[in-house]
Amino acid sequence: MSRYYSYINSAREIIAAYSGAEPFASHLKKQFAANKKFGSKDRKQIAQLCYSYFRLGKSLQQFTVEEKLLAGLFLCHRSSNDLLQHLKPEWNDVIETAFEKKLQLLNNEVHAAAVFPFTDALSAGIDVEAFALSHLQQPDLFLRIRPRRKETVVHQLKAADVPFQLQGDDTVVLPNTTKIEELIMLNKDAVVQDYSSQRVGVLLKNLPPQTFHPKPSVWDCCAASGGKSIMAKDILGDIDLTVSDVRESILLNLKKRFAEAGIKHYNSKVIDLSHSPFTIHYSPFDLIIADVPCSGSGTWGRTPEQLSFFKQESIETYSALQKKICFNASTKLKPGGYFLYITCSVFKKENEENVQWLQDELKLNLLKQELLIGYTQKADTMFAALLQKPA
Ligand SMILES: C[S@@+](CC[C@H](N)C(=O)[O-])C[C@H]1O[C@@H](n2cnc3c(N)ncnc32)[C@H](O)[C@@H]1O
Structure with a gap:
């Protein structure tokens, strides 16, 4: 079996063993700890598959788990992926294409009410479509710079050569994968706090x-x-x-x-x-x-x-x-x-x-x-x- 099929199988098993009783992150951690054969690259790929699968919510119920895992990878990411290239090259070829086109390729079966099924309970002022479909993207990581620490934080982020953006006076936006605790004095200079x-x-x-x-x-x-x-x-x-x-x-x-x-x-x-x-x-x-x-x-x-x-x-x-x-x-x-x-x-x-x-x-x-x-x-x-x- 190719390693790509093995990733799909592992993701399928991990999802099947999940009951929803604890955060999926904790479940995943335990599964990886119990299965020492996974190296860090494997863990990253399997985690990406599982999270992309969950981002689809209750969409594509008629798909097999394998098909849904691939569809999640396709819809939730915008750059070429080896696994998709191997198992579904026709999707990988158009992974950078506009989101609406990608939805069309899935016959528009991924839509707001299927991703986020509780729309009748929403607060006033929420754009249902935009909100529901936002779940297909991983949110960013945000820092709040503490008073008088801006120069220090900006200097450290520049020195570490990580891509970041300043938003307003004291908000920093970073890719979610940034290992921020290794770059700055968390809590002293800045706190991780959503925008x-x-x-x-x-x-x-x-x-x-x-x-x-x-x-x-x-x-x-x-x-x-x-x-x-x-x-x-x-x-x-x-x-x-x-x-x-x-x-x-x-x-x-x-x-x-x-x-x-x-x-x-x-x-x-x-x-x-x-x-x-x-x-x-x-x-x-x-x-x-x-x-x-x-x-x-x-x-x-x-x-x-x-x-x-x-x-x-x-x-x-x-x-x-x-x-x-x-x-x-x-x-x-x-x-x-x-x-x-x-x-x-x-x-x-x-x-x-x-x-x-x-x-x-x-x-x-x-x-x-x-x-x-x-x-x-x-x-x-x-x-x-x-x-x-x-x-
Ligand atoms: C949304 S979190 C608070 C986040 C926090 N203010 C922050 O900015 O980091 C809600 C907190 O309420 C606490 N909580 C839950 N039930 C509670 C109760 N019966 N009495 C007091 N606190 C409770 C939880 O333990 C949790 O830490």
């Missing part, structure tokens, strides 16, 4: 700083590894920062990252905000950042297996959890304080419908809400809303 996530910062930049005495007290109540906290510190300057998340192991990652970022003074606590009551020191807060757990549907370009494995019923479960977290967190907001609600979801039940609930049930005033469209820029799509508690 849309960086745009949430605009809402923080517009807060009136003179209203906080002596400095803003901020609680990042779903902090994970602290991406939004580091951004809040970079934008708001000297803040009294409290971080919490549901598990200690998550906060351990945050502590490591904060040490690299030079953030020394903060309070941290494990809090499960789906339960009440709970205690937290230093409350009430001037600003609560609620970057809530969500479907992640705005980021499936990075986890395309979700296009096949996500269950629409989960949207309701996430929406209910988000309401609980917001209800509990908002009890620690000062009168006149700000509540920043964030998701990386494209579903209205997690976005504008929850913001309506925050207004109706928690009596918060909406200052601004925005769907942060990323699919036109090879970035994630997110949603953010800034609300204020009446004084």
Whole structure:
């Protein structure tokens, strides 16, 4: 059997063994670890086959897995590929051709509703066709340069001779394959942060700083590894920062990252905000950042297996959890304080419908809400809303 058939077989077996219970990246890692025969070139090719397959979502159901693997490789890539050249040369010959022409070659059977089947649940303002088909491309890697580190970062990227683009004042766009941790001091000089996530910062930049005495007290109540906290510190300057998340192991990652970022003074606590009551020191807060757990549907370009494995019923479960977290967190907001609600979801039940609930049930005033469209820029799509508690 040629090595190309062997790649196809391996990809087919790895996909067949995947249940959707964990991220596909973890499954793939375990499969490769259990199968030492794969060298790094083999792993790269097999991973590319699997990811391209998942990018097609529920399209081409009538194809065999082998045909779908090849179709994925053909549609999701724009440069010649040895495997395709060997097994489907007529497609490899036209791999650089316009996307619409490639779709025609597949009888237009790869279309929006087949790639992304949850279109009726989308937030307002999403171009269904463009959003769904954006999943066929791997998103870029984005960095947010930290204050006063631009020269250093640009110098290091130039010295490493990697292709990069500066976007706006402090965003760097890189190919997703860049091993950025080997090139710059991550977290000290720049953080890996999607472009849309960086745009949430605009809402923080517009807060009136003179209203906080002596400095803003901020609680990042779903902090994970602290991406939004580091951004809040970079934008708001000297803040009294409290971080919490549901598990200690998550906060351990945050502590490591904060040490690299030079953030020394903060309070941290494990809090499960789906339960009440709970205690937290230093409350009430001037600003609560609620970057809530969500479907992640705005980021499936990075986890395309979700296009096949996500269950629409989960949207309701996430929406209910988000309401609980917001209800509990908002009890620690000062009168006149700000509540920043964030998701990386494209579903209205997690976005504008929850913001309506925050207004109706928690009596918060909406200052601004925005769907942060990323699919036109090879970035994630997110949603953010800034609300204020009446004084
Ligand atoms: C979208 S992530 C936050 C990302 C983070 N703000 C950042 O910028 O890196 C959501 C976080 O909510 C946490 N979470 C999930 N359930 C929770 C709960 N019941 N109470 C508090 N946090 C929870 C998750 O552990 C996860 O870290």
